Amino acid sequence: MSVKFLTSAAALAVVGSMFTFTAAKAEELWDPYLRGSGEGIPSGALAPPGFYGELDNYYADYSQFDNNGNRIPGTHLTVLVEMPVLVYIPNFKVLGATYGMAIGLPFDYTSFTPFQRQTPGGGNLGLYNTVLIPGALSWSLPHNLFARVGLTVLLPTATNTMSDYFKGNVKNGGAPSGNAFSTLQPDFGISWLWNGWNVSAAGHVSFNIGSDDNYGGVHGNSYHSTTEFSADYTVTKTIGRWTMGVGASQENQFSNDTLNGTPVPGTRFTNYSVGPIVGYEFPGGMSVTAIWNHCYGVHNDVGGDFVDFRFLTAF
Numbered sequence: 001m002s003v004k005f006l007t008s009a010a011a012l013a014v015v016g017s018m019f020t021f022t023a024a025k026a027e028e029l030w031d032p033y034l035r036g037s038g039e040g041i042p043s044g045a046l047a048p049p050g051f052y053g054e055l056d057n058y059y060a061d062y063s064q065f066d067n068n069g070n071r072i073p074g075t076h077l078t079v080l081v082e083m084p085v086l087v088y089i090p091n092f093k094v095l096g097a098t099y100g101m102a103i104g105l106p107f108d109y110t111s112f113t114p115f116q117r118q119t120p121g122g123g124n125l126g127l128y129n130t131v132l133i134p135g136a137l138s139w140s141l142p143h144n145l146f147a148r149v150g151l152t153v154l155l156p157t158a159t160n161t162m163s164d165y166f167k168g169n170v171k172n173g174g175a176p177s178g179n180a181f182s183t184l185q186p187d188f189g190i191s192w193l194w195n196g197w198n199v200s201a202a203g204h205v206s207f208n209i210g211s212d213d214n215y216g217g218v219h220g221n222s223y224h225s226t227t228e229f230s231a232d233y234t235v236t237k238t239i240g241r242w243t244m245g246v247g248a249s250q251e252n253q254f255s256n257d258t259l260n261g262t263p264v265p266g267t268r269f270t271n272y273s274v275g276p277i278v279g280y281e282f283p284g285g286m287s288v289t290a291i292w293n294h295c296y297g298v299h300n301d302v303g304g305d306f307v308d309f310r311f312l313t314a315f
Helices: 003-012 162-166
Strands: 050-065 076-089 097-104 107-113 124-127 131-141 145-154 182-194 197-209 228-239 242-253 270-281 287-299 301-314
Touching: 050 287, 228 270, 242 287, 270 301
Parallel strands: none
Antiparallel strands: 050 076, 050 301, 076 097, 076 107, 097 131, 107 124, 131 145, 145 182, 182 197, 197 228, 228 242, 242 270, 270 287, 287 301
16 A cells, blocks of 8 residues: 555544643643644545554653743743544545545543642553544545545543642642643644645634633532644655655644633733654555654744654555
8 A cells, every 4th residue: 555545544534632721821722633643644535445543652742831921930841642543434425526424533642741739740541531433535636636525523521620620630740631621623634645646735724612610619500712823834855655744733722711701811822833744654555654743833832843754565
């Protein structure tokens, strides 16, 4: 199987989350979309019919940045996200498009300094929200273009959330493993694939459904994380078994979060990142892609460096 077809399976499997908790003020901790996890993928295309597996090994080393884009001294966050994904592409068309679906069950380990109300040291390990992609459609267009639309749904199935944190049930120096609410995320992507080139862009709009109604440990204290836009960009060239290029990502929140319906100042975030991509396809069809990004233009968010080692295979 060619690198083009194998890696395109992951266009359906862009799932996960990213940690954005701020110890100094009220703010939810996880974005619905895992920053940069779609880099290196032909985001407009899907694979041929079959079952595919993906495992993202994602590590981030971050600091907190304030509303003016300045690093907050003494803050340090490490995050490890393990993101197994199963993708199924059935052998039929919908509206002339290739159809696919996927499920992801991410889990994460977090450690943050300083972290109030917790025992210093160690970290927290737990399951993140279950991620479902009930449907994605990809059309093959003229001039080597591919376009995709889809929907991602995040379910409130995390091991622990902010309510558990404020109740004192997360005490080991880490952070809650997921969110207490659901998310609906329309996805769209476009790719130009020709002679080993992959020029792609993928966008996501995340609508958080519901709120954390026990925020701060107070019953009925309702904190709502507002809508955000995220995107990944890829320019790579495949020669033989090797793929090399550059990737970038962005995250932009549309407005400040709200607490009991009132906007919380300084919670609207922005974040951008860029870095190299290197991939290799092993004999037998398995491929690995390594991504490194450095964040810049960070406001009201965590930023620094992240790496992702992505393994893909067809079953």
